Amino acid sequence: MEVKKKLLDVVRDKIRVKHYSLSTEKTYIHWIKSYILFQDKKHPIDMGKVEIEQYLTSLAVKKRVSPTTQNQAFSALLFLYKEVLGVDMSEWNIQALRAQTRKHIPTVLTKEEVQDVIENTNGVYNLVVSLMYGCGLRMKEVLNLRVKDIDFGFDKIYIWDSKSLKDRTIPLPQKLKNRLLVQVEEILKLHKQDLKDGFGSVYMPYAFEKKYPQANRETKWQFLFPMSKVSKDPRSGTIRRHHIHEKTLGRNIKQASLKANINKRVTSHIFRHSYATHLLQAGIDIRTIGELLGHRSIETTMIYTHVVSQINKNKVLSPLDF
Structure with missing residues (x-):
């Protein structure tokens, strides 16, 4: 039965x-x-x-x-x-009371504050945070990077199927190129040892696991920022090496901001906001910034014009200072 x-x-x-x-x-x-x-x-x-x-x-x-x-x-x-349930809701026209929407202007760090936070991060987290700021990446985007996504020949980073479902490429920061090459070399050694120990498989996106059953053990598919230890996959139960945990990265960013004496709420997303704001201040046009960030609409990117506007307002002198 x-x-x-x-x-x-x-x-x-x-x-x-x-x-x-x-x-x-x-x-x-x-x-x-x-x-x-x-x-x-x-x-x-x-x-x-x-x-x-x-x-x-x-x-x-x-x-x-x-x-x-x-x-x-x-x-x-x-x-x-x-x-x-296979129910068509298109004619229901849900009319619930909507939660009140507030428009928040993103908090950003100055270039000096970004540098202070980065200098107070240790080990691989220093490289992760540097890449987040240097490319304007979301936390999930940087943690989901794989070896194959870094194109050292054309100096590009590939972001596949991100939050906006819009694949994109981002210029590879030249200041990080050598460090990323070293990181890839470390992954090659780590992956070789994992294979020797009977592990070496990695979580594969979408239907790749079935379509290419051997690909999950290839070096190019390994995460760029792997965990220090193998662990059990919560879905399949397979023992494998996943990427750094989001909470661990968040904790390292918080500790670094405290050490740097930054009196702002510093989260992983603040580096993305700072990236966009600093590019706008440097004269990069808003549409290009939107494409680099992977925004679906230019309206989403326009929030950074308000940030720069607020920064410019701060340059207005108080009458006490005349």
Whole structure:
């Protein structure tokens, strides 16, 4: 007798078939479970427009979540109904009370502050942070880089299928070229030892694992910034070497900013903001900056014109200083 799968297990299977990231899987499962519990454990197939609106409104009014968080929850429910339950929501016209949107001007560091933070990072994290600032990369983009993504011949870095689903190339910072060559050499040694120890496979994106079953043991597919130890893959259970953990990188950035006495909230994303702002100050046109950042719309990039505008306002003297 075939045992019927639980709904959340079916959701997980569908997410994995579509090759979504592990973080997306955890996020979607969280919001779908929250939605079901909010509606007294009713099955989603027996609920619809009204129940979704009640839940999303509750997130905004009672939980006071951010617009981004509310959108995240809505995306999870869209996935549940469309991809898992096969329900067409196009005519539902969800009208939940939206979380209040605030436009924040990004915090940026001066060139000197960036340098101070970088100088206070140790080991491989120094190179990671330097690359984040030097190329304007998101944390996930820099950590997901593989050996093959660094083109030393044409001095380019390839970013594949990033957040905006828009592949792009970025100029390789010449100041980091030799250090990256050394990093690749270290990976070659590490990978050789892993193979000798009976490991050496790496997580492969999308359907590459099935299409090219031997590719996961090739050096070019190894992560550019691997963990110091092999670990168990949470999905497959395979013992392999993954990239540096996001929390570990974040912790190193925080410690470096404290050592540098930077009295700003320094996160991994601040280096991306600083990259864009400094390029704009140097006279690089906004459209080029948007392409380098991988933005879908120029409107997203325009926020940095406001940052520069604020910086220029700071040059206006107070009457006390006349």
